[in-house]
Amino acid sequence: MLIGPTLTRYFSARFLVMIAGVFGTVFALIYTLDFVELMRRAGDAQGASTGLMAMLSLLRTPSVAEQVLPFAMLFGAMAALLNLSRRLELVVARAAGISVWQFLQPGLLVALGIGIFSVALYNPLSALMKQQASAIEGRIFATATRASGGQEIWLRQNSVDGQAIIRAEVAVENTTTLARVTVFLFSPDGAFRERIEANQAELKEGYWDLKNVRILSVDAEPRNHDSYHLATTLDPAQVRQSFTSPDAVPFWSLSGVIERTERAGLDATRYRLQRDMLLARPLLFVAMVLVAASFSLRFFRFGGVARMVLGGVVAGFVLYVATEVMKDLGASGLVSPPVAAWFPAVVGSLLGVLALLYQEDG
Secondary structure: OOOOHHHHHHHHHHHHHHHHHHHHHHHHHHHHHHHHHHHHHHHHOOOOOHHHHHHHHHHHHHHHHHHHHHHHHHHHHHHHHHHHHHOOHHHHHHHOOOOHHHHOHHHHHHHHHHHHHHHHHHHHHHHHHHHHHHHHHHHHHHHOOOOOOOOOEEEEEEEOOEEEEEEEEEEOOOOOEEEEEEEEEEOOOOOEEEEEEEEEEEEEOOEEEEEEEEEEEOOOOOEEEEEEEEEOOOOHHHHHHHHOOHHHOOHHHHHHHHHHHHHOOOOOHHHHHHHHHHHHHHHHHHHHHHHHHHOOOOOHHHOOHHHHHHHHHHHHHHHHHHHHHHHHHHHHOOOOHHHHHHHHHHHHHHHHHHHHHHHHHO
């Protein structure tokens, strides 16, 4: 049975305001911390102005904030229900014959709508912004005197120029561009020949295009070049796939990336898992609201609110840990991507419904 449109709009607005407030607070905190870290790194980079660092942090923050959306859903739903209970509005609703399943409908619809919005619009936008941020970061910090942070890239190749080990500190996602590159070149018999340092390297068909190069040989003086080509047998599509993390691919592009990756004979498990987890996100948000409701319906006059809130936080954290564990199992191939993606959302929803049935109808 549905409640009236006026009450539905009112409850929906309460849920939406609280969830948006929690997410906005976390977003601002992430932005501030990231901006401070970028300003610290900018001290060694040329052209890294305060305005540019602020823009770069703004491009990076949505992708990071996307990871805390489930917690924003949990804490926002708990805050909305506790506020309604404190103001005795839930008491009035129950006195009017409205059950918990009825006044939870607006919150569940809001969670479902936010989940669909985050998958269809927010995720593609944050992924594109992350790609732009990665490109800007690689360009700015390519000439820095210290490491730009993050995980280093190591590649090994064989070509007509001999064996080579390539190390890079920055990889621009969804491209074949590396920044702050060092190449250790060996002769066919395994003897060290020379060391090549470059600010940037871009993989083309059959060769690496190195920029701002300095070559140090064992039997010659150091040489500088604006551009230098290094032969390679690496496939650009394969290298691009190894540089691009699944969360940097927009949702609407994942199916195409999976198809191209498999057509190239590469493993597309990570991208399949990312697509399935995004598809399961609306149900995961619904599960968070059900978990929040099972710990947030006690009236304030009964006491025990702090213990109740702590129980909800612990339950939400356990559900989040289960999601991460299943994600790791799916990425390793121990569990199929659909099972890894949908299992936490389905189990969390069922447990939330079971808890509410026990409390309200048991």
